[in-house]
Amino acid sequence: MGQVILGVGDYGASNNPTDDVKTFALGSCVSIILLDPKTKTVGMAHVALPDSSINKAKAAEKPGYFADTAIPALLAEMTKYGCHKKGKGMVVKLCGGANVMDTNDTFQIGKRNALAIKKILWAYGMGAVSEDLGKNFSRTVTISVGAGQVTLSSPGRPNWQL
Amino acid sequence: MKTISHDELKEIVKSSPMLSASASRLLQLTSNPDHDLMDVVNLVKTDAKLTARVLKLVNSAAFGLINEITSIDRAISYLGERIIVSIALGDCVGKLFEKELAGYEAAGGDLWKHDLRTAIAAREVVVQGEMEISPDLAFTAGLLHDIGKALISDYLKDSAPEAIELITSHDSADYLDAEEKLIGFDHTRAGFELAKAWQLPKELAEAILYHHTPAEASEAFRPLVYAVHLGDNIAMMGGFGTGSDSMRYRLDSHYTDYISLTPNTLASIMLTVDSEFDKLEQSIASTGEDKG
Structure with missing residues (x-):
């Protein structure tokens, strides 16, 4: 069994049914999960910030880092596995985007990440069938490619499915 | 769950690693706003082991220098005082930073990574948030802020689900309060006890004690x-x-009231933290193989 480990700002895909696609400790970051039932491919991006206009050089080097560059990059990656280039027929799941308890909007990066991602997905005509966003804890995501099952974990809590 | 008495905490502090003489003097010196880099150089020169470590680091692959640096003066001005402080702390109390935090379900090394990220972020908050305090002092305070977790973690073993339940049910306002309810001490007060034993400068001790309740710190x-x-x-x-x-x-x-921060500045700080962390972690680790 292989593992595709994605760090902050990484994106990747697999169609090997024995693989797990995994990302650790999403704080305010959001994980975009695309499941393609037709090709049995799983794709994921680990997005840190909502908007690439803040640092174009970083976006060129690591498109997965920003919501607006991550989605096109992930879709392009998945075409290598025979998936539709605009995500037609794909199942979308979102998780992460936690926020610290704050009355000031500045620190709501998790919320801004989730919103930016949803807006871009809408532009593709895509929407999440399930999501576990916000709240105040970090999440680790493991997707088993074969079963298409998304498992979330967080220290001190029992695991749960998305 | 067993609570820790104040006397027990004192015993825990007593059995913890202590700062080396040069690390202690380095923290005193760099907390003084009037010091300059030559003072740091002169201090490091009195410690042969630290001098060797600094030279090894500056010439390590992580910095990719073409010409070897052989003078300690140049090495320190190249690396900057915050890296010297990180090495000096890692040398004498690295065991605490590397400890597995079983009580928080965190692996060995997680505390050090968190502290290093906090240090870099605190420094960037000072720089990009246009504050008028020493960025390097914010870095040092960031490194030390959570050291109390290494002291109380063993006593919190298997308590994480209960702590989370206390917060979810609103019986505790946050994890700090949950620690206090579970074992009678939270990690900021435990860290403050260690800060006293280490005779840390007041500003560093207060950064440890009040990092979750900054409004309670002395005005200065x-x-x-x-x-x-x-x-x-x-x-x-x-x-x-x-x-x-x-x-x-x-x-x-x-x-x-103290920091000017827009969402864009915050995003820029987060970006800097990611790139600086990769660089620093790799470089400090490359000379730390005999840490402990």
Whole structure:
């Protein structure tokens, strides 16, 4: 069994049914999960910030880092596995985007990440069938490619499915 | 769950590693706003082991220098005082930073990574938030802020689900309060006891004690403590907490009295933390193989 480990700002895909696609400790970051039932491919991006206009050089080097560059990059990656280039027929799941308890909007990066991602997905005509966003804890995501099952974990809590 | 008495905590502190003489003097010196880099150079020169470590680091592959640096003066001015402080602390009390935090379900090394991210973030908050305090002092305070977790973690073993339940049911306002309810001490007070034993400068001791409640710090040190408070939260948001307590604290919004921060500045700080962390972690680790 292989593992595709994605760090902050990484994106990747697999169609090997024995693989797990995994990302650790999403704080305010959001994980975009695309499941393609037709090709049995799983794709994921680990997005840190909502908007690439803040640092174009970083976006060129690591498109997965920003919501607006991550989605096109992930879709392009998945075409290598025979998936539709605009995500037609794909199942979308979102998780992460936690926020610290704050009355000031500045620190709501998790919320801004989730919103930016949803807006871009809408532009593709895509929407999440399930999501576990916000709240105040970090999440680790493991997707088993074969079963298409998304498992979330967080220290001190029992695991749960998305 | 067994609570820790004040006397027991004193015993725990007594059996913890102590600062070396040069690390202790380095922290005193760099907390003084009037010091300059030559003072740091002169201090490091009195410690042969630290001098060797600094030269080894500056010439390591991580920095990719073409010409070897053989003078300690040049090495320190190249690396900057915050890296010298990191090495000096790692040398004498690295064991605490590397400890597995079983009570928080965090692996060995997680505390050090969190502390390093907090240090970088606190320094960037000072620089990019246009504060008038020493960025390097914010870095040092960030490194030390959570050291109390290494002292109380063993006593919190298997308590994470209960701590989370206390917060979810609103019986505890945050993880700090949950620690206090479970074992009678939270990690900031435990860290403060160690700070006293280490005879840390007051501003560093206050950064440890008040990093979750910065409004309670003395007025003179409040800007520094707010910088560490934000640095800590930024580290957790970036996915580098210390396990079960990550993000389960309150952010004090009065930071705006001291720090000018827009959403874009915050995003820029988070970007810098990611890139600086990769560089620093790799370089400091490359000379730390005989740490402990």
